Amino acid sequence: MNELMRRVLFLPEQASEYARGVDRLHFFVILTTMVAATGVFGTALYFFVRYRRRSDTDVTPHVTPRPIHEILFIGGPLTLFLVWFAIGFPQYVSLQTPPKDAMDVYVQGKKWMWKFAYPGGPSAVDTLRVPAGRPVRLLITSRDVIHSFFVPALRVKQDALPGRYTETWFDADRPGRYQIFCAEFCGIGHSSMLGEVVVMPAEEFDAWIADQRKGLTRAQDAAPAPGEPVRAASSVVDEGRRIAAEQGCLKCHSIDGSPHIGPTWLNLYLRHEKLKDGRTVVADEGYLTKSMMDPGADIVAGYQNVMPTFQGKLAPPEAAAVVEYIKSLQTAAGVSGPSEPPIYEPVKRPRQ
Amino acid sequence: MSPSSAPVSEVPAYNPRNYLNSPATGLRSWLTTRDHKRIGVMFLVATTFFFAVGGLFAMLIRIELLTPGPTIVDAMTYNRLFTLHGVVMIFLFMIPAIPSGFGNFLLPIMLGARDVAFPRLNLLSFYVYLLGATIALWGMIHGGADTGWTFYTPYSTQTVTKVVPILLGAFILGFSSILTGLNFIVTTHTLRAPGMTWTRMPLFIWSIYATSVIQILATPVLGMTLLLVAIENAFGWGIFDPARGGDPVLFQHFFWFYSHPAVYIMVLPAMAVISEVVCTFSHKNIFGYNAVAYSSLGIAFVGFFTWGHHLFTSGQSAFDAGIFGVLSMFVGIFTAIKVFNWTATLYKGSISFKTPFAYFVGFLFFLVFGGMTGIALATVSLDVHWQDTYFVVAHFHFIMVGATIMAFLAALHYWFPKITGRTYPEGWGLVGATLVILGFNFTFIPQFLLGNEGMPRRYYAYPERFWPLNVASTAGASVLAFGLVLILVYLLVSLRSGPVAGPNPWHSRGFEWFVPSPPPPENWEVTPVITHPPHDYHHAGEAPPGGVEPEPRHAS
Amino acid sequence: MQASPLAHHFESLEKQAHAARLGMWLFLATEVLLFTALFAAYGVYRFLYPEGFAQSSRSIETWIGFVNTLVLVTSSFTVAMGLDAAVKGNGRRTALLFAASVGLALVFLGFKAIEYAHHFQEGQLPGRYYTFEGVQAPGASLYFSLYFLITGLHAIHVIIGMSALAIVGALAWRGRFTGEYHIPVELAGLYWHLVDLVWIFVFPLIYLI
Numbered sequence A: 001m002n003e004l005m006r007r008v009l010f011l012p013e014q015a016s017e018y019a020r021g022v023d024r025l026h027f028f029v030i031l032t033t034m035v036a037a038t039g040v041f042g043t044a045l046y047f048f049v050r051y052r053r054r055s056d057t058d059v060t061p062h063v064t065p066r067p068i069h070e071i072l073f074i075g076g077p078l079t080l081f082l083v084w085f086a087i088g089f090p091q092y093v094s095l096q097t098p099p100k101d102a103m104d105v106y107v108q109g110k111k112w113m114w115k116f117a118y119p120g121g122p123s124a125v126d127t128l129r130v131p132a133g134r135p136v137r138l139l140i141t142s143r144d145v146i147h148s149f150f151v152p153a154l155r156v157k158q159d160a161l162p163g164r165y166t167e168t169w170f171d172a173d174r175p176g177r178y179q180i181f182c183a184e185f186c187g188i189g190h191s192s193m194l195g196e197v198v199v200m201p202a203e204e205f206d207a208w209i210a211d212q213r214k215g216l217t218r219a220q221d222a223a224p225a226p227g228e229p230v231r232a233a234s235s236v237v238d239e240g241r242r243i244a245a246e247q248g249c250l251k252c253h254s255i256d257g258s259p260h261i262g263p264t265w266l267n268l269y270l271r272h273e274k275l276k277d278g279r280t281v282v283a284d285e286g287y288l289t290k291s292m293m294d295p296g297a298d299i300v301a302g303y304q305n306v307m308p309t310f311q312g313k314l315a316p317p318e319a320a321a322v323v324e325y326i327k328s329l330q331t332a333a334g335v336s337g338p339s340e341p342p343i344y345e346p347v348k349r350p351r352q
Numbered sequence B: 001m002s003p004s005s006a007p008v009s010e011v012p013a014y015n016p017r018n019y020l021n022s023p024a025t026g027l028r029s030w031l032t033t034r035d036h037k038r039i040g041v042m043f044l045v046a047t048t049f050f051f052a053v054g055g056l057f058a059m060l061i062r063i064e065l066l067t068p069g070p071t072i073v074d075a076m077t078y079n080r081l082f083t084l085h086g087v088v089m090i091f092l093f094m095i096p097a098i099p100s101g102f103g104n105f106l107l108p109i110m111l112g113a114r115d116v117a118f119p120r121l122n123l124l125s126f127y128v129y130l131l132g133a134t135i136a137l138w139g140m141i142h143g144g145a146d147t148g149w150t151f152y153t154p155y156s157t158q159t160v161t162k163v164v165p166i167l168l169g170a171f172i173l174g175f176s177s178i179l180t181g182l183n184f185i186v187t188t189h190t191l192r193a194p195g196m197t198w199t200r201m202p203l204f205i206w207s208i209y210a211t212s213v214i215q216i217l218a219t220p221v222l223g224m225t226l227l228l229v230a231i232e233n234a235f236g237w238g239i240f241d242p243a244r245g246g247d248p249v250l251f252q253h254f255f256w257f258y259s260h261p262a263v264y265i266m267v268l269p270a271m272a273v274i275s276e277v278v279c280t281f282s283h284k285n286i287f288g289y290n291a292v293a294y295s296s297l298g299i300a301f302v303g304f305f306t307w308g309h310h311l312f313t314s315g316q317s318a319f320d321a322g323i324f325g326v327l328s329m330f331v332g333i334f335t336a337i338k339v340f341n342w343t344a345t346l347y348k349g350s351i352s353f354k355t356p357f358a359y360f361v362g363f364l365f366f367l368v369f370g371g372m373t374g375i376a377l378a379t380v381s382l383d384v385h386w387q388d389t390y391f392v393v394a395h396f397h398f399i400m401v402g403a404t405i406m407a408f409l410a411a412l413h414y415w416f417p418k419i420t421g422r423t424y425p426e427g428w429g430l431v432g433a434t435l436v437i438l439g440f441n442f443t444f445i446p447q448f449l450l451g452n453e454g455m456p457r458r459y460y461a462y463p464e465r466f467w468p469l470n471v472a473s474t475a476g477a478s479v480l481a482f483g484l485v486l487i488l489v490y491l492l493v494s495l496r497s498g499p500v501a502g503p504n505p506w507h508s509r510g511f512e513w514f515v516p517s518p519p520p521p522e523n524w525e526v527t528p529v530i531t532h533p534p535h536d537y538h539h540a541g542e543a544p545p546g547g548v549e550p551e552p553r554h555a556s
Numbered sequence C: 001m002q003a004s005p006l007a008h009h010f011e012s013l014e015k016q017a018h019a020a021r022l023g024m025w026l027f028l029a030t031e032v033l034l035f036t037a038l039f040a041a042y043g044v045y046r047f048l049y050p051e052g053f054a055q056s057s058r059s060i061e062t063w064i065g066f067v068n069t070l071v072l073v074t075s076s077f078t079v080a081m082g083l084d085a086a087v088k089g090n091g092r093r094t095a096l097l098f099a100a101s102v103g104l105a106l107v108f109l110g111f112k113a114i115e116y117a118h119h120f121q122e123g124q125l126p127g128r129y130y131t132f133e134g135v136q137a138p139g140a141s142l143y144f145s146l147y148f149l150i151t152g153l154h155a156i157h158v159i160i161g162m163s164a165l166a167i168v169g170a171l172a173w174r175g176r177f178t179g180e181y182h183i184p185v186e187l188a189g190l191y192w193h194l195v196d197l198v199w200i201f202v203f204p205l206i207y208l209i
């Protein structure tokens, strides 16, 4: 029955229990809609056949409703609608409340690609790998305009808003590859902003992520996006920009003022930064360098200690170039208050 | 010719002194007219023109989607096409078409008035419309916009296309509908003929009245919002710009606060038409006059509190989503009341299956199906899957094309004899209706399925598995377009050479049918006195006292 | 309006006046809603950036706002007196009182201009033009975007209302109105009261809290 209805309605495969639940409601809703629409239509046709006009001067009786009619007219559909709602709303609420043990993935929409970052470093573009049978929470944001992360097979969709985090979650139980669409209009590339969720058997996923964490493929995804001008390093600042992109800093730090996984670099230089332990520091060159080499020492208030250390990965001239780059990111009308924390509060759980 | 002697005879008469030729016929007399009938006709001509323009864009969209990859245009052009299609259809065609066109023509006649309360304002409203339309057209010719008709920020504030003139155009068009709505409300309050109590008003007027209330309350907010986007796009003041602390979702709230009520601006006038058509063609009093009348106000009122159902996936809290979802269920009830009452009106009627009635039957089906898919969208969890897919596109075309265009066509055929004094060919009319209704189903039912399958809207290119359904949809659209062009052709022909209609070809008891066709400039030679509720088909005969009695006009 | 003030489609002057009044009230409702959109935006951002808004509000000259409030309230008062004179059939008096109101409106605009000039000097400007050193809390530039939108829109209304008062005043001087027929005086007065009323909301929002 389920399979038949699914095919008749052209629904994509159901890759999670949630999807199956939504589809059950879907079948119920669509069937009642068809019955109601054909019912009303059919009644009208029946009345037409039954009460066809005989002459132009027919006199018809003056029929007015009794209260019971109007009560039925109101009560019938209202009950039905509220039943739909009573089923649909809890599903929505469950979609809004990820389980506590979900794995987090940071999703960033950007004209016109999807970037995924896993806690602890690994990242990917356009391909989201997740373990089957384990809940995954997505923390979604956007770099530029609004996008919308949509996986039909999971019946999940969530807008990616610049300057803000939204979240959604799913628990895919069937390994396979499922298409990701961008569902909010975002410009010329909107219809090619596609991606894929690859649901892997849990063990395979664990092996994959361990591999990634070893840093095998670290730099690969942070190369400048297609369309971004790749200029030869002409100055220290440009050099810094290149290094920051290569080292993956920009996966966590934005340069346009929007809070991301880490504080934005826009107007960071000389900002009075509030730290977690209540101290305030001025973000001068020394502090910036120290933040790269020993990020755990000064944690910015509102952020988690997730930044990896770059001690030994950045040569001193490279670190200096990055600092110069950060210093160059100053606007005249700078918002120079302390960093605003991101709006989400990541779930606390022991690091693996 | 006084209304009491309006001929019931077999030989229909063309009223020789009518609003079309008196006081003068020149272009100048039309452009400076204050006659609500002429203004109504000008609105009809202008909006029909924009319907054709919007339809042309629609056909280009459908042709582009005939293949999964590029077909006739590039991505940028496609984005402009659907934006302009939406903008033209909504702001330039659908919002003004029925209220400013048919409403203007009929409302004073039905009230037994000589004109609307502020005739000069009425003409101004038309010129404001033309001004807004010109600015928007200028923007379209010089680059168009690629934001979608919803102008979501921050995309709309960053795009380099010509959104500013289009936003300004829409802003100005808003004032046109405010002026019209204001005029209608005041007219209904102050210019009812003697004896025309609120519960004796034709249902057409109730619905138009409710529409006007929405126009007055919602349009200013939209105007301001669009202006803010224009300012943001031009000068970067940061109101909706996240980089400057602005909140892009705030725009969506502002936009839908207007645009959800605006969908009722588009459907209430359709309901107005249908309430008249169903009575006339079934020769029956409406079943449940009060229910139908007050549900219009109910829609207007509750419609203001459901806007959040467009934001289920934009990070709204579950609590808000619940509130907006439930309220959306309630707004559906008012429509349901109307639907059931219309259907019950047919019971024990005397039904003649003329073209307007054919559209009524189509309307019923489309409204119920389209409306119930609206409720389905409001069941929150389903919307998460359907949001911004072709399912939504199909939902609103089912109501806006399915219901409102059917009503527009019904109105066009139903009042054609009154407006022009001539009749259209009935046989062709039924052929046209069949083509339109079939073509429509063929166009948009596949789109529901595409939405289920997951095809997002505003997609220039799509994966191949969506191909077959898209071909079906384009095929259906061609039939639809063919039907519409056919209708346009025979209506234009009848305009010149259609048989003379006479004052009341449908044997209706609607008040507007008691004036000659086409109506004289002053509508009623003597102010009528209303003694009966509208549509009292249980009386024998069809001349007055079918509700209207003449009374000498006050000497002023 | 040349021949008889009664238009052909009304049966009596009274009804026509009723229609005109109703129309004006509806129009005023749309005007209020126009501002409501901006006030709503103000409310949202005030909620999001309490600090920036409070500081910015303190950084502008309260006394100008206060004086302007007095000026506008006085002008509303003279308009009301003008209407009273019109009801009594004293067109000249109406004209003089309306002239006084227009004068007060000019004073209002004068102060506004001084204030704007000051903002330009200080760099208290909207969005990307914001360069004011004094307040750097987030949201400050938004405060000034809304400040200019709200007071700018209000100023446009002052200018429109002023023109209406001037025209109606001139007609009153020429004796166009009588004790029975003075609807335009009434409508211009209503409009001016709206302009005043909106300011009564703007003043605390922008200057005080």
Ligand code: HEA
Residues within 6 Å of the ligand: A036, A040, A076, A077, A080, B150, B263, B264, B266, B267, B309, B310, B328, B329, B331, B332, B333, B335, B336, B339, B340, B367, B368, B369, B370, B371, B372, B373, B374, B375, B377, B378, B379, B383, B386, B387, B388, B392, B395, B396, B399, B400, B404
């Ligand atoms: C005229 C236009 C019009 C009308 C009248 C409606 C009517 C309704 N609409 Fe629709 N809607 C649009 C035009 C319209 N809509 C547009 C243009 C969009 C997309 C905008 C965009 O994003 O571009 C949209 C989008 C839209 C969405 C958002 C989808 C999304 O983007 O995710 C939702 C969600 O709830 C919705 C809901 C509703 C509801 C609940 C109604 C209700 O008012 C419907 C009420 C009617 C009925 C309920 C039918 C009558 C019922 C019966 C006869 C009872 C049946 C019998 C039995 C039960 C026995 N609409």
Ligand code: HEA
Residues within 6 Å of the ligand: B048, B051, B052, B054, B055, B056, B058, B059, B061, B062, B082, B083, B085, B086, B087, B089, B090, B093, B094, B147, B148, B149, B150, B393, B397, B400, B401, B405, B412, B443, B457, B458, B459, B460, B477, B480, B481, B484, B485, B487, B488
């Ligand atoms: C009133 C509103 C209205 C009307 C009538 C229509 C009519 C049609 N629309 Fe559309 N449409 C919208 C409002 C409307 N639309 C909106 C708001 C959007 C969203 C835009 C966005 O995403 O921003 C949209 C989007 C939209 C899309 C999605 C594009 C995308 O997301 O990529 C598609 C695709 O098929 C489409 C198709 C059609 C078709 C085939 C018709 C056909 O019904 C058209 C048929 C008409 C003709 C072919 C014209 C022929 C007429 C004459 C010659 C004059 C005849 C005159 C008389 C008979 C009096 N429309």
Ligand code: CUA
Residues within 6 Å of the ligand: A109, A112, A146, A147, A148, A182, A183, A184, A185, A186, A187, A189, A190, A191, A193
């Ligand atoms: Cu990204 Cu559409």
Ligand SMILES: [Cu+2]
Residues within 6 Å of the ligand: B259, B260, B263, B306, B307, B309, B310
């Ligand atoms: Cu809506």
